Amino acid sequence: MQPEETRTDLGAIRIHQNVISSIASLATLDIEGVKRVGGPQRTGIMSFLSQKDPLKIKTEFTKKQEVRIEIPIVIAYGYHIPEIAQRVQDNVRHQVERMTDLSIKDITVNVQAIEKG
């Protein structure tokens, strides 16, 4: 699905999926307890055979021009996972809506690993 286009008097404004991914990434890293966006690094043949870009934030637009975001994260040891995930979702929703005026359908947080903080 193509990103939403906003018409103005001078032309059109399109926001690329990568922009939303960047905002989501920065908003995620704002939350205390998030070590990084992504997952455990795969090595050897697994990195070759496993899914394409499994460590990236995936953004897609629905038919109703709503945004669906999937965020893989690594959380620091000692934090309450549901609370961190909820805070990530809230912050990402807030920042994306504030910066782009797009409406969010859902934000999926995938906790990939836990590492020592």
Add this chain to the structure above:
Amino acid sequence: MRIFTIIAITFYAAVITILGTVMIIISLNLVSPQMISDVLLYTLEGVNARIIIGLTGGVLILVSISFAQLIFGKFQREKTIAFITPSGEVTIALSAVEDLIRRLVGIIPEIKELRPDVKATKKGIEVEVNIVLRAETNIPELTSRLQDIIKSKIQEVVGTDEDVFIKIHVIKIITIDERDKKRKEPEEKPAIPFGGYGKI
């Protein structure tokens, strides 16, 4: 399912079926060696035929890789614990829960090594832990304590009300001698020739 995936699966199945059929035909002795040799000679003679064979080989490799990606991706997606929040879904990789359990080694000094394996089943979360203990440990007391700690830690950190079943398997008990041997193995320094020369 994406169209490319469907095409890839169909193509792969077709190729494997053709290969199987050819092997059956060969085993039934329906083709003479001369015929096989003629086909091979024909394909090797023409440049176009060789290009086609090369390209087919390349396509087959690409299809195999995408097939493997599909399988590995599916396996990865299945290995999660998921719950819904008002903003969307949260999935926790089982390897993340395993990381969490592995960190517990530091809390209990009697445990030398801990290898967890977490599975999410319909009944709940199943945890299988292989441990290496130190010799002077009271095993029933320690395993019971470990089960309680793992259970409460998973329920506290992951935040699920699901049942947690914990199986503990003591795979090795390290004796004090063995431990001390590893810890205090004196390094034998090589003797330096004429090392003491000049000392009074």
